[in-house]
Amino acid sequence: MKISIVGTGYVGLVTGTCFADTGVNVTCVDIDEKKISNLKKGIVPIYEPGLETMIKNNVDKGRLHFTTNLKESLDQAEVIFIAVGTPPGEDGSADLSHVLAVAREVGKNINHSIVVVTKSTVPIGTAEKVRAAVKGEIEARGVDVPFNVASNPEFLKEGNAIDDFLKPDRIVVGTDSEEAEKVIRRLYKPFLLNNHPILFMDIPSAELTKYAANSMLATKISFMNDIANLCELVGADVNMVRKGIGSDSRIGNKFIYPGIGYGGSCFPKDVKAIIRTANTYNYPLRLLQAVEHINEDQKRIIAAKVKNYFQNEVKGKTFSVWGLSFKPHTDDMREAPAIIIIRELLEAGAKIKAYDPIAMDEAKKEFNNDIEYGQDPYDVLIDSDGLLLLTEWPEFRIPNYNVMKKLMTTKVVFDGRNIYDMHEMNENGFDYMGIGRASKEDR
Ligand code: UDX
Numbered sequence: 312m313k314i315s316i317v318g319t320g321y322v323g324l325v326t327g328t329c330f331a332d333t334g335v336n337v338t339c340v341d342i343d344e345k346k347i348s349n350l351k352k353g354i355v356p357i358y359e360p361g362l363e364t365m366i367k368n369n370v371d372k373g374r375l376h377f378t379t380n381l382k383e384s385l386d387q388a389e390v391i392f393i394a395v396g397t398p399p400g401e402d403g404s405a406d407l408s409h410v411l412a413v414a415r416e417v418g419k420n421i422n423h424s425i426v427v428v429t430k431s432t433v434p435i436g437t438a439e440k441v442r443a444a445v446k447g448e449i450e451a452r453g454v455d456v457p458f459n460v461a462s463n464p465e466f467l468k469e470g471n472a473i474d475d476f477l478k479p480d481r482i483v484v485g486t487d488s489e490e491a492e493k494v495i496r497r498l499y500k501p502f503l504l505n506n507h508p509i510l511f512m513d514i515p516s517a518e519l520t521k522y523a524a525n526s527m528l529a530t531k532i533s534f535m536n537d538i539a540n541l542c543e544l545v546g547a548d549v550n551m552v553r554k555g556i557g558s559d560s561r562i563g564n565k566f567i568y569p570g571i572g573y574g575g576s577c578f579p580k581d582v583k584a585i586i587r588t589a590n591t592y593n594y595p596l597r598l599l600q601a602v603e604h605i606n607e608d609q610k611r612i613i614a615a616k617v618k619n620y621f622q623n624e625v626k627g628k629t630f631s632v633w634g635l636s637f638k639p640h641t642d643d644m645r646e647a648p649a650i651i652i653i654r655e656l657l658e659a660g661a662k663i664k665a666y667d668p669i670a671m672d673e674a675k676k677e678f679n680n681d682i683e684y685g686q687d688p689y690d691v692l693i694d695s696d697g698l699l700l701l702t703e704w705p706e707f708r709i710p711n712y713n714v715m716k717k718l719m720t721t722k723v724v725f726d727g728r729n730i731y732d733m734h735e736m737n738e739n740g741f742d743y744m745g746i747g748r749a750s751k752e753d754r
Pocket residue numbers: 465466467468469470525528532565566567568569570571572573574575576577578637638
């Protein structure tokens with residue numbers, strides 16, 4: 312089987328590589344020549360655990376190819392996945408120009424039956440626009456080439472994308488033709504072990520499923536952040552409340568960790584998008600509007616705690632930051648809460664020294680020289696007036712209290728991810744402030 316995947320971003324690369332791993336002949340296409348020539352040399356543009364080795368292995372085996380030539384990639388391809396970017400346009404809505412440009416290119420060049428699958432996260436109705444774009448170009452050529460469209464949203468988590476692809480909870484496919492269903496079912500067969508379902512449905516339902524899934528997860532997080540803030544007021548510990556409610560199988564124990572708000576390339580964008588879509592039908596999604604507001608406020612909680620602790624005297628103080636990316640195991644800084652927290656403290660006149668195991672190059676694009684960057688976690692603690700834990704990388708989990716004490720001027724830890732034991736911190740001589748955890752004195 313031969314397929315083409317357009318867009319060598321995060322989704323396209325992971326998808327292409329995982330399909331190639333099952334023996335499918337995959338051609339990954341991108342208009343960025345530098346990216347393609349790098350990929351041919353084994354240089355991968357994103358950090359995703361395991362991806363580089365897997366790409367190399369499949370390139371060596373001759374079943375994963377990279378090209379800038381879309382037309383060439385269509386040769387004998389049974390399926391083409393569109394996985395190009397959909398950046399927010401000026402009004403915040405997804406810019407579909409790249410998706411539709413690919414669709415037109417397919418229409419201009421296709422001479423055999425093919426299934427055109429949208430994989431990028433796109434507004435409801437996009438598959439129909441793709442269909443129209445392909446059809447328009449075929450008709451302009453005065454020929455008759457049969458083709459089908461489908462929508463196949465991805466549910467990959469950054470940092471765990473390969474595992475998510477290889478062992479999906481489910482695969483969602485929106486289609487309106489038996490031919491498309493048949494070929495997509497065959498393609499995904501290797502990933503359907505252990506009763507993981509492939510769910511075929513109509514196209515708008517598949518398109519909406521992606522937004523509904525991410526919005527539901529974002530809702531769980533904002534709900535817990537709201538409860539966490541209440542915990543502080545009433546003297547409760549959200550860790551206990553989380554375990555208490557999470558053991559109810561109807562609620563479940565995943566995605567109910569409070570923190571400093573959700574970030575990344577998906578949740579913030581998708582929650583906004585579904586709200587916007589609903590507004591166009593004059594149906595305001597009130598719950599999701601609240602989810603968004605809570606999240607915006609939550610990103611400011613740690614800076615507020617710092618200011619409160621120092622009674623608003625943070626000017627001239629130096630704070631150390633552990634973790635910058637929006638979550639561990641990625642270098643992605645998009646919508647990372649760290650950006651807002653650090654900016655607020657800088658504006659208040661504080662100095663920031665930061666360390667992240669992977670995301671420092673990305674962070675430099677955001678902060679330039681506005682902050683200092685350390686070589687390791689302890690480097691940034693020298694003369695520190697407080698440590699802010701912003702991303703729960705494993706290497707921050709068991710800190711060396713003696714070294715910390717020696718280096719830090721003010722012994723206080725603001726834990727944005729609740730990874731530390733409050734009592735252990737206190738016993739080691741640190742003031743500790745987590746999220747939703749009233750300190751001993753407050754009880
Ligand atoms: C998400 C979805 O999980 C994935 O299915 C979809 O395809 C893309 O969006 P991702 O953005 O990579 O994936 O990250 P995820 O692990 O879901 O975390 C998103 C954000 O929520 C992070 O900022 C994380 O710190 C935060 N989060 C997550 C919490 O604050 N609490 C939780 O309990 C879980």
